[in-house]
Amino acid sequence: MIGKNIAKALLFSALLAVTLSFSCAAKETENYAPSKTFNGKTLCEYLNIENIPTIDGYSAYVFNIETGSVIYEKNADDKVYPASTAKLMTAIVAYENIPDLQTEITASASALSSISGSNIGIKTGETFTAEQLLSALLLVGANDAANVLAEYVSGDIKEFCALMNAKALEIGAEKTYFTNPTGLHNEEMVTTAYDMAVISGYFYRTGTLFEISDTTKVTIPATEKTPQQRTLINRNYLISRMKSDKYYYSPARGMSLGGTPEAGECIVTSATDRSGLTYICVVMNAHDIDKTNFACVDATSLLKMCLDSFNYASVVSTKNAVCEIPVKLAVDTDYVTLVPSGELKALLPKDLEYMKNITIEPRISESFAVAPVYEGQKFGEAIVKYNNEIILGTIELVAGKNIDKSNFLYFLNRAETFVKGKWFKAFAVFAIILFALYFGASVMLSKKKPKRRYYKK
Numbered sequence: 001m002i003g004k005n006i007a008k009a010l011l012f013s014a015l016l017a018v019t020l021s022f023s024c025a026a027k028e029t030e031n032y033a034p035s036k037t038f039n040g041k042t043l044c045e046y047l048n049i050e051n052i053p054t055i056d057g058y059s060a061y062v063f064n065i066e067t068g069s070v071i072y073e074k075n076a077d078d079k080v081y082p083a084s085t086a087k088l089m090t091a092i093v094a095y096e097n098i099p100d101l102q103t104e105i106t107a108s109a110s111a112l113s114s115i116s117g118s119n120i121g122i123k124t125g126e127t128f129t130a131e132q133l134l135s136a137l138l139l140v141g142a143n144d145a146a147n148v149l150a151e152y153v154s155g156d157i158k159e160f161c162a163l164m165n166a167k168a169l170e171i172g173a174e175k176t177y178f179t180n181p182t183g184l185h186n187e188e189m190v191t192t193a194y195d196m197a198v199i200s201g202y203f204y205r206t207g208t209l210f211e212i213s214d215t216t217k218v219t220i221p222a223t224e225k226t227p228q229q230r231t232l233i234n235r236n237y238l239i240s241r242m243k244s245d246k247y248y249y250s251p252a253r254g255m256s257l258g259g260t261p262e263a264g265e266c267i268v269t270s271a272t273d274r275s276g277l278t279y280i281c282v283v284m285n286a287h288d289i290d291k292t293n294f295a296c297v298d299a300t301s302l303l304k305m306c307l308d309s310f311n312y313a314s315v316v317s318t319k320n321a322v323c324e325i326p327v328k329l330a331v332d333t334d335y336v337t338l339v340p341s342g343e344l345k346a347l348l349p350k351d352l353e354y355m356k357n358i359t360i361e362p363r364i365s366e367s368f369a370v371a372p373v374y375e376g377q378k379f380g381e382a383i384v385k386y387n388n389e390i391i392l393g394t395i396e397l398v399a400g401k402n403i404d405k406s407n408f409l410y411f412l413n414r415a416e417t418f419v420k421g422k423w424f425k426a427f428a429v430f431a432i433i434l435f436a437l438y439f440g441a442s443v444m445l446s447k448k449k450p451k452r453r454y455y456k457k
Contacts, residue, residue: 034063034070034197038390042070047349049309053301056294057286058264059193062302064310065204065270065278069347071306076194079175080284083266084118084141084258085196086164086183088203089176091134093163094149095209101131111151112144117184118258119144120232126225131212136220138213139232141258143182150181157181173198185262196282200255200268204280214254216240237296238269247296251307253278257295259288265295271303277347279306309349315358315384315392316344322382322397323362330371331404338362338379341396359385362397373403 038046052072059075095101106127120136122128122144128136130152136145150160157180164178173195179186191199204210216239220230234240238252251271259265264285272278281302286295318339327336364380377399384392 034061034068034194034201036068037070042072043310043347044072044305049305049349051305051309053298053305055283055298055302057283057298059282059284060298060302061193061197061282062306063197063201063280064306064347065201065280066276066312067347071279071310072302073193076197077175077192079190079192080266081185081260081263082176082178082183082189082191082196082284083185083260083263084183085191085199085256085266085268085282085284086178086181086189087137087141087146087258088196088199088256088268089164089168089178090146090149090160090181091137091209091213092199092203092206093160093167094130094134094137094153095206096167097153097163098130098149101129101134101208103130104128105130105133105148105152107144107148108151111147111157115144115147117141117143117182120220120230121226122148123225126223128220128223132218132220134209135212135215135218135232136230138209138256139215139218139234141183141235141256143184146181168195168199171198171202183258183260183263185260191284193282193284196268196284197280200270200280200282203255204270204278210254213256214239216242236267236269237293238267238299247293247300249300249303252300252303255280259295264288265293267295267299269299269303271307273307273310273312275312277310277312279303309351311348311350312345313348314343315346316340316360316382316395318342320360321400322360323364325364325366325379326368327373327403328368328370329405330373333403336369336373336379336403337400338364338397339400340382341376341378341398344384344393344395346392357387358392359388361385364397369399369403371403371405373399375399375402 044052055074059078059080060073061076062072063070104127107122107124109124112122112124118141120140120142133145133149136142137149147157150157154160154163160181161178164181168176176191176195177189179189216234218232220232222229233242235243236255236257237244237247238249239254241248249271251273253270253272255268255270257267265288266284268282270278270280281299283295283298286298288294321337321339324335324337326334361383362380363383366379369379378396379399380397381394382397383394386392
């Protein structure tokens with residue numbers, strides 16, 4: 001038999017200052033909101049990021065959608081008024097209850113009876129597609145579109161708000177309560193920066209709604225009630241220059257901007273870097289002073305910090321040998337090297353050293369392998385940590401190459417197994433007993449046999 005006790009775990013150094021990992025071999029996180037902190041701290045706090053901007057808004061929250069990593073927060077659990085960010089939930093509930101966005105919806109007098117604030121001048125009896133109403137809702141914050149959608153879905157604004165609140169609880173926005181689908185001020189309607197991050201994460205993952213909110217201009221053709229076409233210009237200053245180029249930030253994409261005197265200026269938006277990482281930013285209750293919208297200023301500063309400071313880099317790859325385990329019955333070897341099954345990536349500060357403070361802890365499911373071994377065959381998993389305290393992720397450990405079986409060793413092993421088997425032992429005992437009986441019987445017979453007498457002549 002071949003086999004040396006070679007099991008040894010290798011510590012693998014890779015990169016300094018890591019946030020949270022995301023394996024390309026695995027599915028993206030299914031969470032809608034940030035869930036990953038670093039010993040209870042945000043990434044900026046944990047890594048002592050120096051270029052954190054000063055934020056005017058009362059509360060704010062920034063996270064990375066792919067990893068769920070919490071980048072920054074300020075008063076994130078304090079209750080605030082949502083203003084037009086409430087329309088994100090209005091859009092979600094409408095979208096999930098109208099299967100075909102080309103469905104035609106006719107506005108009723110009751111839906112338009114108490115419209116104030118931003119609107120597109122919808123008239124009683126005017127018909128639009130669900131997609132056109134969602135575009136009006138998300139691009140210009142049209143309160144009339146919000147009410148028409150709500151009444152179509154639930155038959156009643158109050159019932160629609162019940163759906164909004166149920167959805168908020170379902171996805172984890174537990175401190176949020178809606179009293180209308182528009183975001184117009186009501187003392188009872190509240191949210192938090194964290195809850196709005198939860199809602200925006202869900203909104204982002206719908207795909208369709210996010211793409212609508214990221215559109216800079218939509219044209220609605222003339223109707224029987226309105227002879228002129230309506231041109232909807234996105235009021236999110238970060239993604240559209242059509243109203244102002246004061247706040248335009250080219251990496252920014254989609255979502256919602258608006259405010260009320262009570263809620264201040266509020267924004268939910270995002271930005272995507274060159275590697276494809278997307279950061280979602282929430283700023284609530286910022287000032288608008290001297291024609292400066294500080295929600296837009298804050299969001300740009302926070303998103304710029306993320307794109308300037310962080311990078312998505314490989315922590316572990318299939319080229320990294322993690323450990324070895326013994327292999328039996330193999331040709332010309334007595335061990336197999338285990339490697340990660342795929343690439344593991346992490347959010348990393350750009351300016352810090354790599355190749356430090358990351359360890360890989362193997363957790364092997366078998367104490368040894370038996371040839372033949374096939375490349376990619378699973379033998380356990382590895383836990384990847386930063387500073388031996390932050391778990392960055394888990395990845396499968398697999399054989400790094402094929403290892404052939406030795407037929408000679410296999411024959412010897414089968415022979416040894418047979419010899420050590422219970423049936424062989426039972427047969428051997430039985431044979432010994434038979435031999436003992438035979439020997440005993442022979443002795444007894446030999447004693448009874450008469451001796452020959454010899455006479456002298």
